[in-house]
Amino acid sequence: MYGVRPAPPARPAPLLAQVLRKLPAPRLTGLGAGLFALVAMVLIGAVARLLFDGSAVVYGVLFLPVCALTALWVRDADLVTAPIGVPIAFAAGIVPIAGGEGGFGGQVMAVVTALAVHAGWLYGGTLVAGVITSVRKVRQMSRRKRRTRAAAGAPAGAPPAGRR
Template sequence: MAGVPAPSRSGGPRLRLRLPLAARGERPAEGRVYGRQRNGRPTRLTAIGTGVAALVATVAVAGLDRLVFGGLGPLFGIGYLVICFQLAVRVRFADLPAAPISGPIGFAVALLLFGPVTSTGTTAQVVALATGLALRAGWLFSGTGLAAAIVLARFVAQRRIHRAR
């Protein structure tokens, strides 16, 4: 912002602030309203945002499932499917590969934090993670496949739109 002295009504100079865009007569950039741009399009996640969202949401669903049902069951699997769907739909076009990659990372972290471990030590953690991934492979592959299919469909659709221009 630039300060420009302007005469005040009392006769002495006062400081008037100008916005740089308003001074040049340009329209300010469109803002965002509750997760949507003003033109109605939803906001998009970056690759880092996709990873953080996957991690936080998957750990939250796993914690809720552990709190309510005492373990990681169908609620965790269904929550993972919903998370993968949302990630694939909301990621930016430039960051499309992040959606199918970040989901399984969040899944593995949630298993590390909330999976059952019967003994202590690093080896027990690795064995518990491998067992948890093997027992929940259906949910893991379903969510990852869903995200990959949506990302592939978005990529193909965008390429067709680009070629049509």
């Protein structure tokens, strides 16, 4: 009895960790991730037009989390599609807030002008998606390298065979 301590009670995880664990973590294909971003941005564009009088700032600020979610939810095999799909979604979603009058030509000119004027949001969101997918790819490559070393029986810190 003496000298044996009871185990300390387990502490609950921090609140932020509990909330993050409850968030969905789907794995979308490249097409699914592009469709998610496209539908989300068209809806955000429509809401910005209706509720915020077509505010491009609201649209741009909401574009950033859509880019992050797209990059986080795309599956590992399709990582390259996230930074490609989000600019297309941005362009499609900006149509409702672009304005434009005078038929099809006026609408096209308004969309082109809106894309040029708000290119900072476009570049920023694409950068967010690119950084997240790059980090995920590097982590995937390091996991793969550790698995191949473990399968070969080499110690974790040892250099690969042939590079000594």
